[in-house]
Amino acid sequence: MALASLRDVRFTYAYSDRPALDGITLEIESGMVHGIVGLNASGKTTLCSLIRGIVPHFHKGELEGSVEILGRDLLEWDPAELSRTIGCVFDNPFTQISGIRETVFEEIALGLENLGTPRAEMIERVERVVEQLGIEALVRKNPNGLSGGQRQKVAFASIIAMDADVIVIDEPTSQLDPDATDAVFGIIADLKAQGKSIVLVEHKIDLLAEYADRLTVLRAGRIVTTGAARDVLTSDELIAAEVPVPEVTELSRRLDAIGRPFVRTPITSAEAAAAVSARIQEASNAH
Amino acid sequence: MSTATLAEVAETYRHPESLGNFLRDRNPITLLVALVSLAVVAAAVPGLITPFAVCAVFVLLAFAGGVGPAYTATYLKLWAVVGFILFLLRALLLDGEHVYFTFGNLQVTAEGVYEGLRFAAVVMAICGAVTLFFALVTMRRLMLALEMRGVSPRASYVLLASFQSMTDLGATAKVVLDAQKARGIETEGGLITRAKAFFPVLAPVFLSAMTATEERAIALDARAFNSPAAHSHLVQLPRTATWEWLAAGLFAAVATACVMGRFLGWL
Numbered sequence: 001m002a003l004a005s006l007r008d009v010r011f012t013y014a015y016s017d018r019p020a021l022d023g024i025t026l027e028i029e030s031g032m033v034h035g036i037v038g039l040n041a042s043g044k045t046t047l048c049s050l051i052r053g054i055v056p057h058f059h060k061g062e063l064e065g066s067v068e069i070l071g072r073d074l075l076e077w078d079p080a081e082l083s084r085t086i087g088c089v090f091d092n093p094f095t096q097i098s099g100i101r102e103t104v105f106e107e108i109a110l111g112l113e114n115l116g117t118p119r120a121e122m123i124e125r126v127e128r129v130v131e132q133l134g135i136e137a138l139v140r141k142n143p144n145g146l147s148g149g150q151r152q153k154v155a156f157a158s159i160i161a162m163d164a165d166v167i168v169i170d171e172p173t174s175q176l177d178p179d180a181t182d183a184v185f186g187i188i189a190d191l192k193a194q195g196k197s198i199v200l201v202e203h204k205i206d207l208l209a210e211y212a213d214r215l216t217v218l219r220a221g222r223i224v225t226t227g228a229a230r231d232v233l234t235s236d237e238l239i240a241a242e243v244p245v246p247e248v249t250e251l252s253r254r255l256d257a258i259g260r261p262f263v264r265t266p267i268t269s270a271e272a273a274a275a276v277s278a279r280i281q282e283a284s285n286a287h
Numbered sequence: 288m289s290t291a292t293l294a295e296v297a298e299t300y301r302h303p304e305s306l307g308n309f310l311r312d313r314n315p316i317t318l319l320v321a322l323v324s325l326a327v328v329a330a331a332v333p334g335l336i337t338p339f340a341v342c343a344v345f346v347l348l349a350f351a352g353g354v355g356p357a358y359t360a361t362y363l364k365l366w367a368v369v370g371f372i373l374f375l376l377r378a379l380l381l382d383g384e385h386v387y388f389t390f391g392n393l394q395v396t397a398e399g400v401y402e403g404l405r406f407a408a409v410v411m412a413i414c415g416a417v418t419l420f421f422a423l424v425t426m427r428r429l430m431l432a433l434e435m436r437g438v439s440p441r442a443s444y445v446l447l448a449s450f451q452s453m454t455d456l457g458a459t460a461k462v463v464l465d466a467q468k469a470r471g472i473e474t475e476g477g478l479i480t481r482a483k484a485f486f487p488v489l490a491p492v493f494l495s496a497m498t499a500t501e502e503r504a505i506a507l508d509a510r511a512f513n514s515p516a517a518h519s520h521l522v523q524l525p526r527t528a529t530w531e532w533l534a535a536g537l538f539a540a541v542a543t544a545c546v547m548g549r550f551l552g553w554l
Contacts, residue, residue, distance in 0.1 A: 054505055080513045088509040095502035098510070099455070100447035102427055105296055109521040111510035114440070116519045119300070123521070127297045136293045144451070158510060 001071050003166055003197045004028040004051045009065035011046060011055060020046040022221045024065070028214075030166075033188070033198045035212030035229065037205060037243050043221040044201045048170045050074070051199055053082040070166075084115065087164035091171035093151035096158075097143045104135070104154055107143040111162040129161045133187055149180025156187050166197040173204060185211065209233055209246040209267040217241045233267045248272035303525040304428075310352040314527040315424045315432040317535035322416040324538035329412035331545035333554055335401070338408035345415040354422045361422075365414055370407040377403030426450050431524055440518050444507075456496055463488040 009024040021043045028034045028051070036044045049055040056063045057079040067074040069082065090096055101107040105126055112122040130139055135153050138146065143154060152172060159167060169188065173181040185207050191198060192211065202208050208215065208229070215232040217224040218241075225237035232238060238245055245253070248266045252275075255261055262279070266272040305312055322345075329341035342362075349358035381403070383396025430443040467484060468474045474484035548554040 052509075054508075058505060058508065079508070080511065080515060083508050084511050084514060088505075090502065090506060090509075092499075092502055095499045096506040098444075098448075098507060099451040099503070100427070100444060102425075103296075105300065106521055109300075113518050113521055114511040114514045114516075116514070116516035119519060119521060119523075122519065123297050123300050127293060130293055139293060139296050144454070155506070162511065 001030060002027050002068070003030045003034075003070060003199070005066075005068040006050070007066040009050070009063070009067055011050060011061055011063050013046075013059060013061040016061070018221075020061075020221050021050070024221075024223055026216060026223060026226060028197075028199060030197045031195055032213040033192050033200055033211050035208040035215045036199065036201045036218065037203070037208065037215060037238075038218035038224075039242055041220075042218040044218055045170055046221075047216075047218065048088075048168045048199060048201055052086050052088050052168045053077055053079055054088075057082075084162070085164060085166065087159035087162055087167040089152075089155050089159055089167065089169045089172055091174045093148040093155060093175060096155035097146070097151055099144060102142060103139065104141050104143050104146070104157075105130070105139040107154055108157045108161050111158050115162065125161050125163070126157075129157045132160070132190065133157050147180075149176050149183065152176060152180065152184055153187070156184070160187075160191070164196075166199075167191060168199045170201045171203065172200075173202065173207075181207070205233075205244050206246045206248075206269070209249075217243055230267055234265045300521050303523040305525060308353045310348065311423050312525050314524065314531060315429040316436065317527065317531045318424060319420055319429075320535040321538045322420050324542035326413045326416035327542035328545050330409045331542070331549045331554070333549070335405055335408065338405065338412045341412045342408060342415050345412070345419050349419055349422060352419075352423045358419060358422045361418060362411075362415055365418065366407075366411055369414065370411045373410055374403040374407040377406050427522075428524065431520065431522060434518075434520070435524065440512075444512070448503075452496065455499075456492060459495060460485075460488055460492045463491055 004026070005028075006024050006026045009021055010019050011021045012019040024043075024047070036047060038044050046055060049059060050063075050067060051069065053069070053074060055061065056075075063075075069077060070085065098107060098110055101110060108126045108129060109122050112125060117125070130136055133153055133156065135150075135157060138150060138154065141150075143151065146154065152175075156172075172184050172188075176184065181204070188198065188200065188211055200208070200212065212229045214227065215229045216226040217232060217238055224241040225232055225235055233246060233249055244250075246267050248269055248271065251272065252262050252265045256265075262275040264271075264275070266275050310318070325341050325344065329338040332338075346355070346359055346362065349355045349362075378395055378399045379390075379393045381396065381399035382394070383398030385397035387395045387397065387400070389395070426447055430438070430447055434440060434443050464474050464484060467488065472484060473480055475481065545554065
């Protein structure tokens with residue numbers, strides 16, 4: 001079953017005269033990392049909000065077209081049930097902490113408390129998530145005193161503890177330093193390995209190239225292109241949408257322009273390293 | 288922190304949370320009833336001895352609760368500022384027959400001094416009860432106790448978040464002021480200089496707080512905050528013994544009797 005199925009969707013926020021999404025037809029499959037890219041104000045966050053039901057349940061507006069989440073019409077979902085089914089991690093680490101819990105351990109357990117999880121199971125799940133994310137050093141700390149990167153890890157831990165099969169992640173690294181960014185993508189890699197369905201909005205295209213199975217490119221609320229990550233990242237539509245291509249793909253394009261193309265356009269640094277090694281090997285064999 | 292230590296932390300949540308102090312481990316509701324009852328007694332019983340004695344009892348209770356030095360320092364400051372002003376206002380403005388001395392149009396009378404002392408002591412007994420309660424009980428434990436007695440988690444969240452937002456607003460204001468300072472705007476110095484720097488930052492501080500509130504609401508929703516399921520609790524308070532409820536009831540009964548006695552003329 002598709003995670004989300006959108007047919008000719010148009011959404012205009014209340015008090016806005018321009019649609020945030022327009023003519024969106026998209027199928028997001030389960031069990032994959034589906035990346036969403038685009039310039040600012042291209043509709044990425046609105047698309048995430050739609051999949052998560054924040055639009056139109058929380059942010060009101062005019063919704064046209066059909067949106068099905070896990071086979072059920074979005075408007076038929078109870079918002080509370082949808083919030084349990086689809087986990088969500090947002091871009092601002094400073095507003096994802098409840099502010100009412102005294103320790104990180106308690107903060108991670110908050111979602112489980114809201115679900116009425118028995119205490120013994122709650123403790124066990126929090127312990128497991130803390131170990132999984134390697135944040136043992138934080139459990140005693142007050143969440144209000146954590147850095148942005150630490151808060152983002154705690155936000156992830158809180159959502160993972162709730163064990164949703166689907167997680168929508170909206171620009172998780174936009175306010176983080178490189179180390180914290182790597183840590184967050186480590187978590188996303190773990191979630192992917194566990195078979196979770198992930199919808200990921202991210203500006204760092206090199207990281208998306210590493211982790212996304214499929215990509216959708218948005219511009220001014222419309223889909224420019226969608227498909228397998230490799231196809232999208234090597235397509236001209238990406239450049240037309242003014243979205244930066246991965247550095248290694250750009251390198252490949254430039255080599256192509258001077259008549260020295262790689263056999264296969266790399267989209268990740270590992271693929272580029274392999275291509276460069278092959279090129280060096282080829283050159284040394286020729287000598 | 289090693290996994291063993293994580294296990295230790297987890298273990299603490301398997302048992303009722305003890306703060307290691309007899310008084311602080313009491314149920315916040317029974318403690319609140321007892322302290323409010325004492326303040327009511329101080330206000331209801333005529334004379335000077337009872338309100339002053341209640342104030343002294345609060346200090347003793349603070350030491351018994353392990354917060355004596357900090358509480359005494361705060362309480363003395365309250366006495367020195369609020370108590371003293373209240374005393375002065377009554378002592379200087381209340382007319383009486385026994386005049387001690389005169390300042391221009393103001394007379395200090397025996398009746399004024401008595402009423403000033405009593406009024407200050409009663410108000411300080413009420414302040415003392417509130418201050419002591421929050422010195423002994425964290426908001427989290429209070430709200431947990433109230434949730435156990437049927438208060439909705441939503442109401443509990445609103446209260447806790449309101450207290451936290453005061454801290455957050457202060458922190459945001461400091462960040463904005465520091466940013467202003469970095470741009471060469473004078474933020475330190477006399478009262479007027481500081482006021483000139485402070486008031487313009489209020490608008491951005493409150494606007495950012497409103498934006499943050501909306502984001503926080505969505506983030507809370509992602510944590511199933513609106514789930515219709517009965518919420519469970521990670522932290523448990525120690526079981527409230529029957530004697531504790533009885534003691535709270537006794538305190539309340541004594542306070543009620545004092546109020547009735549006052550109105551019916553027994554006291």
